Amino acid sequence: MYRQVPPVDRKMMQKINQNTLLNLIRVHAPVSRTELRRLSGLSQGTIFGMTASLIEQQLIVETGETQSTGGRKAELLEIYPEGGYVIGLEIREYELVIVLLNLHGNIVSIEHYEAQFRSNANHAIEWMITSVDAFIERTQVPRNKILGLGCGVSGCVNTQLGVVVDSWILNWHNVTIGPPLQEHFALPVFVDNAVNCLICYERLFRSGQMYHDFLLVTIGRGLGMAAIIRDIPFRGSQGLGAEFGHIPFGAEGRICECGNPGCLEAYVSDHGIVRTYAEIAARSNASHSAVSTISIEQLVELALQGDQDALQAFEVTGTYLGNGLASLVNLFNPECLIICNEGEHLLSLLSTTMTNALTQHTFSQLGKNLQIICEKNTTIESWARGAGCLVLQDFFSSPKHF
Ligand SMILES: [Zn+2]
Incomplete structure (x- = not known):
């Protein structure tokens, strides 16, 4: 029996179009609206409406002009790096690295915390919450500008459930980290194998x-x-x-x-x-x-x-x-x-x-x-940056609707 696919409502369609445009702007910046229309296949009206909304949300900016066909000037668009931020956590045996990235994937702030995470899964969530709360406080970034939090861990990770299934390096087995972090920070939390995080960084930037x-x-x-x-x-x-x-x-x-x-x-x-x-x-x-x-x-x-x-x-x-x-x-x-x-x-x-x-x-x-x-x-900072890119990857991709 086939599962019924829920209809794509207007709001979802807008979200899909918005993320499609954000990703095209990220990859092709600086890019004109005419070029975006060609790349996306969206109508001129949709492009103008969406880009106006993205500018208002401070997610993109107009950065200059180019000579378009017919001799008229066309504004060029690019992602506004400080339009949003993501947090990346790289959990090592004896260290936690926390980075704050902007929308260009650049490190805005970084801190290292020393603690024995190996064989200490019971305390890990508490340490992560305390250190990330203090980190956010020190960076002075408004919480509503933080899009989400990504965690990179060695070993097998169930990304759907946010569970570290087996990490031999950390000696963690069936440790749930996504849901408690999500509950505390009230932000989307992504957990993945650290190498998957790193490939995310490679792929985006x-x-x-x-x-x-x-x-x-x-x-x-x-x-x-x-x-x-x-x-x-x-x-x-x-x-x-x-x-x-x-x-x-x-x-x-x-x-x-x-x-x-x-x-x-x-x-x-x-x-x-x-x-x-x-x-x-x-x-x-x-x-x-x-x-x-x-x-x-x-x-x-x-x-x-x-x-x-x-x-x-x-x-x-x-x-x-x-x-x-x-x-x-x-x-x-x-x-x-x-x-x-x-x-x-x-x-x-x-x-x-x-x-x-x-x-x-x-x-x-x-x-x-x-x-x-x-x-x-490829330093520990690169790995932490990869963890943050889990959030950026989601931000720049179209949401799944079934
Ligand atoms: Zn082995």
């Missing part, structure tokens, strides 16, 4: 703007992935997305944080690379006593200084990663792969062997026009 099919892979504390397929975020049947880090890499391999043996993340991640280095160092020189406690930053430094064991650890990891990426390319045939890391040099150390393995294992023509973008310096 960075390299991802140019592509309809692209993948984003993050290497750091874990190995994450998000995908945009035909302009739509890939979520799978349960809405939980793709877990690149937990594909089996070697059945007899290292035990992953998720409990399974041989996940790719146990090899391609900060702790995975350090462990590979420790194994190599143990084979080549037994006197390396502190190798297993070395940080990834120290290991990068060692490699940059020419330490052969450190260089080998990155080379081996590059091959593992390249093999994994080839699987992704063979499955998704993306236009672009964006690879992110928080540091300046780590991706460079992996890149030669990664590219070789990727090229070798990509099937037929699937990698023919593939663009690879390495986003170094």
Whole structure:
């Protein structure tokens, strides 16, 4: 039996048209009303009415003039950045980063709060509410200008319910965060996997703007992935997305944080690379006593200084990663792969062997026009900005009506 689709009422239609125009103005700014009419297919009357209303709401502004056909001047429109704000929260093991973004996705204000979120889900909501309330107070942004709040968390997230299903990094399982935050702040709250947040940022404001099919892979504390397929975020049947880090890499391999043996993340991640280095160092020189406690930053430094064991650890990891990426390319045939890391040099150390393995294992023509973008310096601020972009993504898209 088919579900009856509710009729689109006048108000909903206006909302759809308004968001369509806002998104076209965002993407094509500065843009004239004539051009908007051509891009949207809406009537001249609707365009004039809607843009007047958006100017009144301070969501767009007239920024200049262009010579239109017939010699008449046409006003150009663009998004007014301070017309609204969103809040982004990035929840890490021992830190919460809060950002306030304007409608251009720029960071207006940022604060870091230190607290042990790992294994402490019981206190997390209370800490988030207290710190965000104080943050809003300090930014002095009127509450009615805040469009919503986005939260980025590692692991599997049920975005419909706002529930963190499993985050091994935070050691949170079935933790409901969306509804209590929404109730307290009386704002729309979006919760998603942090890598999905980051791809949202890429898609709205960075390299991802140019592509309809692209993948984003993050290497750091874990190995994450998000995908945009035909302009739509890939979520799978349960809405939980793709877990690149937990594909089996070697059945007899290292035990992953998720409990399974041989996940790719146990090899391609900060702790995975350090462990590979420790194994190599143990084979080549037994006197390396502190190798297993070395940080990834120290290991990068060692490699940059020419330490052969450190260089080998990155080379081996590059091959593992390249093999994994080839699987992704063979499955998704993306236009672009964006690879992110928080540091300046780590991706460079992996890149030669990664590219070789990727090229070798990509099937037929699937990698023919593939663009690879390495986003170094994808800092914790970028992740928090991604969380805020969950709200902006909703703001600039047409509402679903069934
Ligand atoms: Zn795993």
